[in-house]
Amino acid sequence: MEPRFSPRLCFGSCTRCGEAVYATGGACKAMGHLFHNTCFTCAVCNKQLKGQPFFTVLGQIYCEDDFLFSGVHPPEEVCNSCGSSITDLVLQAQGKSYHPTCFRCVVCRQELEGQPFAVDSDSRVYCVIDYHRIQSPLCGACMMPILPTEGSADSIRVASCKKYYHVECYSGEVNLI
Template identity: 25%
Template sequence: MASTDFECQYCKESLYGKKYTVKDDSVYCVNCFESLFANICEGCKTSIECNSKDFAYKDSHWHEACFKCVKCTRSLVEKPFAAKDELLLCIECYSNEYSSKCFNCKATIMPGSRKMEFKGSNWHETCFICQSCQEPLGTKPFVPKQPGIYCVPCYEKLYAHQCKSCKKAITTGEVSFQEQQWHNDCFLCTNCNKKLAGEKFTSREESPYCMDCFSILYATKCTACAKPITAQGGPKYISFEDHQWHSDCFTCVKCTISLVGQRFLTKLNEIFCPECGRGI
């Protein structure tokens, strides 16, 4: 390089015997470099000179003396810190002002440490434990119940109902019948094993039955049509001398006129209106 070429890229002043700096393969005198390229300190709002340390965080810069907690003014050089609304704070000040408190031990949950959240409350990971066995819950399933939270095995042991059928604990979805509990999937018709949860059912001798099975097995049969008489078809039926009829079936066997509330005659299991019954 010729002597006449060694000059500041901006002001063209010769740099021989002077301090200079390099940017993008071009040389600048100190004054030009600082006026053109120096970062502005977020603390004092002045340029950060070439001979000063530049502390950077994200897109912001500070002098070494300005790189400090905005609350207690302690230096943050080579110390952990946190940011809030683009302001820097030491860990202690940040924790006191903004960090959540552990629901269990009431101590501050320090920034950067793992925490567990549930229903608006926070825990240290090591404090989020089963109320009974005191084991950390971590990401394992749990059940909330006053006065705390429980791992599933402890909850089942302490509080869950036991299914009358499979003898296992019931944690969700249960059917209560005759002071006993069943899983929804375990509450079945005694005869056909149809699921009864959410369905109409009845019982006999403490055993549940779907309406169809109960009708087939136990319901009184209509003397006329031989079909079961159940509450499903309406509660009205006619009973006479150990025989029963659906109200719609209680008709004269000859002229089919309804005899409900009317005089009638009987012969064996048949009923007649007075007119048709003459001479029988």
């Protein structure tokens, strides 16, 4: 018997209406939230916005025309890093606004605009190299970080007796006292 997949597979709840969002119903994800296609609409004209440019102001979603011509204007953007007003280009990451030159790794201070980055559990932003260097587990034998291999995002490690090891450092011997 072939496995059957239910077309009623639920992905979660729509942010706007609160109803279940099913695989066959047509949905989109925007600003980290799930919407029915029919619920992701402009607050002024009710135009569906899936795949269209949109703007948000104080939790309301607007199509480009209504944002530009209805008198809706966003509050002043303030950089999450330096605290100064942003008067030109706004870089948004993790729901926060930055000057593009202020969006930097907390360790090496490298600018991260257009670059891959990682965020720790305290919402600190890292370049990928520093994230792995600082957040990677230490090898139980050599005490060096277990890092991804060159050109990979995954690290290979051996787990034994509640410790991690580089593959080349793991001896496989367990000393019982």
